[in-house]
Amino acid sequence: xxxxxxxxxxxxxxxxxxxxxPAQVLSRLGNAKIDLVWKTLDPVMTDAGFAIMxxxxxxxxxxxxxxxxPGGLGVIGVINDNVAMDWVRKMGASAEWVxxxxxxxxxxxxxxxxxxxxxxTHWASHNQLALFGAEPVKARTVFDRNRVTGGGVTAxxxxxxxxxAAIRGxxxxxxxxxxxxxxxxxxxxxxxxxxxxxxxxxxxxxxxAKLAPNREAEMQEAAVRxxxx
Amino acid sequence: xxxxxxxxxxxxxxxxxxxxxPAQVLSRLGNAKIDLVWKTLDPVMTDAGFAIMxxxxxxxxxxxxxxxxPGGLGVIGVINDNVAMDWVRKMGASAEWVxxxxxxxxxxxxxxxxxxxxxxTHWASHNQLALFGAEPVKARTVFDRNRVTGGGVTAxxxxxxxxxAAIRGxxxxxxxxxxxxxxxxxxxxxxxxxxxxxxxxxxxxxxxAKLAPNREAEMQEAAVRxxxx
Numbered sequence: 001x002x003x004x005x006x007x008x009x010x011x012x013x014x015x016x017x018x019x020x021x022p023a024q025v026l027s028r029l030g031n032a033k034i035d036l037v038w039k040t041l042d043p044v045m046t047d048a049g050f051a052i053m054x055x056x057x058x059x060x061x062x063x064x065x066x067x068x069x070p071g072g073l074g075v076i077g078v079i080n081d082n083v084a085m086d087w088v089r090k091m092g093a094s095a096e097w098v099x100x101x102x103x104x105x106x107x108x109x110x111x112x113x114x115x116x117x118x119x120x121t122h123w124a125s126h127n128q129l130a131l132f133g134a135e136p137v138k139a140r141t142v143f144d145r146n147r148v149t150g151g152g153v154t155a156x157x158x159x160x161x162x163x164x165a166a167i168r169g170x171x172x173x174x175x176x177x178x179x180x181x182x183x184x185x186x187x188x189x190x191x192x193x194x195x196x197x198x199x200x201x202x203x204x205x206x207x208x209a210k211l212a213p214n215r216e217a218e219m220q221e222a223a224v225r226x227x228x229x
Numbered sequence: 230x231x232x233x234x235x236x237x238x239x240x241x242x243x244x245x246x247x248x249x250x251p252a253q254v255l256s257r258l259g260n261a262k263i264d265l266v267w268k269t270l271d272p273v274m275t276d277a278g279f280a281i282m283x284x285x286x287x288x289x290x291x292x293x294x295x296x297x298x299p300g301g302l303g304v305i306g307v308i309n310d311n312v313a314m315d316w317v318r319k320m321g322a323s324a325e326w327v328x329x330x331x332x333x334x335x336x337x338x339x340x341x342x343x344x345x346x347x348x349x350t351h352w353a354s355h356n357q358l359a360l361f362g363a364e365p366v367k368a369r370t371v372f373d374r375n376r377v378t379g380g381g382v383t384a385x386x387x388x389x390x391x392x393x394a395a396i397r398g399x400x401x402x403x404x405x406x407x408x409x410x411x412x413x414x415x416x417x418x419x420x421x422x423x424x425x426x427x428x429x430x431x432x433x434x435x436x437x438a439k440l441a442p443n444r445e446a447e448m449q450e451a452a453v454r455x456x457x458x
Contacts, residue, residue, distance in 0.1 A: 017253035017409070020277075024246035024382070027277040034278045043272070043282045048249075048256040049263045053272045053280040102410075123410055140414040152410025153253070154386060162416045174419035175432045180246070181331075181352055181381025183420025184413035185369040187391045190403035191412025203404045 001031040004167060007064035007091060009107070010036040010054050011084065013074030016046035017153050018101040022068060025160035028176045029168055037061050039083065047072050058087040066163070067095040070156070071103030071122060073212050079110040079222045089113070097163065099148040101156035106219065108149070109134050110226055118144040122152035123193055124208065128216065131223040154191075157182065230260040233396060236293035236320060238336070239265040239283050240313065242303030245275035246382050247330040251297060254389035257405045258397055266290050268312065276301050287316040295392070296324040299385070300332030300351065302441050308339040308451045318342070326392065328377040330385035335448065337378070338363050339455055347373040351381035352422055353437065357445065360452040383420075386411065 006026050008019050019036070027034055035056045038044055043051035069088065078084045085107075092098045092113040100108050105121040108114050109132025119134040119142055120126075126136040141159040142149050143166075150159030161182070165173035190196040196204075208215070223229055235255050237248050248265070256263055264285045267273055272280035298317065307313045314336075321327045321342040329337050334350040337343050338361025348363040348371055349355075355365040370388045371378050372395075379388030390411070394402035419425040437444070452458050 015253070016249055020245055020249035020253075023277050023279070024244070024249075036279050048252050050252070050265050050284050051282040053282065055279050140412075141416070152408075154409050154411040154413065157383065158414055158416060165416060170417065171429075174417050174425055175429050175436075177415060177417055177419040178422065178425040178429050179381075179433050179436075180383050181420055182383040182415055183369075183424065184383065184415065185387055186406060186411055186413065187370070187387060187394060188399065188403050188406055190406040191410055193407065195412065196403055196407040200400075200404050200407050204408050207404075207408075 001168070004029050004032045004066065005064040006032060006034045006066040006068060007061050008034065008036050009067075009069045009078070009084070009088065009104070010038045010044050010052060011074050011078050012045055013072055013077065014044070014046050014070050015072030015102060015153055016048050016052065018070030018072060018104060018156055019052070021154065021156035022101055022150070022160035024180065025157060025164060025176060026066070028179060029164055030172070035061055035064070037087070047074075058083065062090070063094050064091060065095065066097045066099060067091045069100040069104035069107045071101060071106070075103045075106050076215065076218045076222065078107050079219075085111055097146055097148055099150075099159070099163065101150040101159060102152050105129055105134070105149045106132065108147070110222060114147060117147045118142050119147060119149040120151050121149065124205070128219045131219060132228050230397070233258050233261045233295065234293040235261060235263045235295040235297060236290050237263065237265045238298045238307070238313070238317065238333075239267045239273050239281060240303050240307050241274055242301055242306065243273070243275050243299050244301030244331060244382055245277050245279075245281065247299030247301060247333060247385055248281070250383065250385035251330055251379070251389035253409065254386060254393060254405060255295070257408060258393055259401070264290055264293070266316070276303075287312065291319070292323050293320060294324065295326045295328060296320045298329040298333035298336045300330060300335070304332045304335050305444065305447045305451065307336050308448075314340055326375055326377055328379075328388070328392065330379040330388060331381050332357075334358055334363070334378045335361065337376070339451060343376060346376045347371050348376060348378040349380050350378065353434070357448045360448060361457050
C-alpha cells in the first residue's frame with residue numbers, strides 16, 4: 001500500500017471526538033502515519049477535561065497527504081492566531097486532501113481554503129461558514145474537489161470512512177467499519193435539529209450561549225479582519 | 230444536578246476511541262468530573278499512534294460513581310498486571326455503575342466483576358468473555374443490574390448515551406445527542422459480521438492474527454491463572 005501521511009491540527013479546547021473519531025478510522029488506512037500538530041509538544045487540553053499529546057510541532061510538519069482540522073470552542077482562538085493560521089494555509093496549499101470535521105471548517109474557511117467550495121460544519125454553525133466564502137451544505141460529509149468536510153462531532157466517523165474509501169477503495173473501508181463494529185444504534189433519534197425538535201434545540205442553544213456568549217460576533221470580526229467582507 | 234464522577238482506566242495500546250467516544254458523551258452529563266487513571270501521570274500511548282495524558286494515578290482515585298474500562302490489544306497486558314487489576318476490583322466493588330466498552334469487558338470479567346452477568350464485547354471476542362463466567366450477549370449495549378457493557382469500539386457512543394439517559398433522563402440524553410450531531414449515516418452497511426460478509430470477516434481476522442497472534446491462548450492462560458477454569 002502507498003504510504004499516507006495525515007496531519008491533524010490539535011489545539012486548546014478542541015472537541016476531542018472531532019479529532020479522535022477520524023483518527024481512529026484513518027489509523028486503519030494501512031501504511032498510514034498520523035501526526036497531531038501544535039505549537040509545542042506540551043499536552044493540549046481538550047473540551048472533555050483531559051489532554052492529548054501533540055506528536056509534532058508546526059516546524060516539524062511542512063506537508064501531508066491529508067490535512068484534517070477538527071472543531072470545538074477553541075476554533076476562534078486558532079482563527080485569531082497568526083502562527084497557527086499560517087501553518088494551516090501552508091498545509092492546505094499542498095495537501096492532497098484538505099479536510100475538516102465539525103467547526104474545523106471555519107478554520108479552513110478563515111484560512112481562505114473554502115472560497116467557492118461547498119462545505120459543511122456543525123448544524124448550529126452553517127451561517128458562520130458562509131462568512132468565509134464557502135457554500136454551506138447540510139450533509140454528513142461533503143466532497144468538493146479535494147475539500148472534504150464533515151458535519152458535527154460524530155460525523156467525523158462517517159467522513160473518515162468515506163475518505164478511506166476514496167483513498168483505499170470500498171472493500172478496505174468496509175473492513176475498517178467492521179473492525180470498529182460501526183453498526184450504529186443510537187438509543188434515541190435526536191441527532192439533528194429536525195429530529196430533536198424545538199425544545200432540545202433551544203436547550204442546546206442556551207447552553208452554548210452560556211459557554212461562548214460572543215461566538216457569532218467574534219467570528220464576524222475575524223471575517224472582517226481577514227478581508228472576507 | 231447531582232455531581233457524577235467517572236473514572237476511565239487508561240492503559241498502553243488502548244483502542245483510543247473506546248475511551249474517547251464515551252468520554253465525549255459523558256463529559257456532557259452536566260456537573261461531571263472525568264478522570265483517566267493509570268499508574269503514573271506520564272503520557273499513555275494508544276493504538277492510533279498518539280498519546281493521551283492520565284489525569285490521575287491509581288493512588289489518587291479510590292472511588293467513582295462510574296467505572297468505565299475501554300478495550301484494545303493492550304487488554305491482555307492489563308489482565309496480567311496485578312496492580313492494575315487490584316484497582317479495577319476495588320473500584321468495581323464500590324462504583325454505582327460498572328461499565329466497559331469493546332474488549333474492556335474482558336478486564337471486568339478477569340477482575341471477577343461479570344460472573345453471572347449478561348455482558349457484551351467486540352463481536353470477535355464473545356467466546357473470550359465466557360471464559361470469565363459472563364454470559365455473552367450480542368447487543369450494542371447490555372444492562373444487567375449495575376453492569377453496563379458496550380460492543381466494539383463505536384458502540385461506546387451508543388452505550389454512553391444510554392447511560393446518560395439512565396443517569397440524567399432521556400431529555401438530557403437527547404440534547405447531548407443533538408449537540409454531538411449523532412445522526413449516523415455510515416457510507417456503507419458493513420458494521421457487523423453478518424452485514425459485512427465472510428470475505429471482510431476473514432480479512433479482519435487475518436489482520437488481527439498478525440497483530441496479536443497469541444491472543445486467544447493468552448486469554449485462556451489468564452483465565453486459568455485467575456481461577457476461572
